[in-house]
Amino acid sequence: MTVDFLTDTALAGAWYTHKTVELLAPKTAYHRTNFLRDTQFWCPGDDDGNAFYSAFHKYTLRVQSDFLTGKPELLISYDGCS
Numbered sequence: 001m002t003v004d005f006l007t008d009t010a011l012a013g014a015w016y017t018h019k020t021v022e023l024l025a026p027k028t029a030y031h032r033t034n035f036l037r038d039t040q041f042w043c044p045g046d047d048d049g050n051a052f053y054s055a056f057h058k059y060t061l062r063v064q065s066d067f068l069t070g071k072p073e074l075l076i077s078y079d080g081c082s
Contacts, residue, residue: 005072009065012072016063020074029056038062045081056082 005012021039025031030042038060045055058079066073 006070009070009072013063013065016072016074017061020061020063024061034060036062040079042082058082 003011005015017039021031024041028041028043032040034040039062040058040060042056042058045057058081060077060079062075062077063072064075065071
């Protein structure tokens, strides 16, 4: 069985998202899926926080298909500090 990621973009997005989580989850403190099914990673902030709380930098990764070419693309956004 062969799968063509250019014609089956939903499957390609799911596979690339799975591989991204598999790669980055061990390197971050926490990861979760938001209501849009994007994956958000929380990375500890060395310069933020104090003895009473820890600060985390949040990044969201989304695999989507390009509108013009139909090829997969990776969208990375910084969601601030929590």
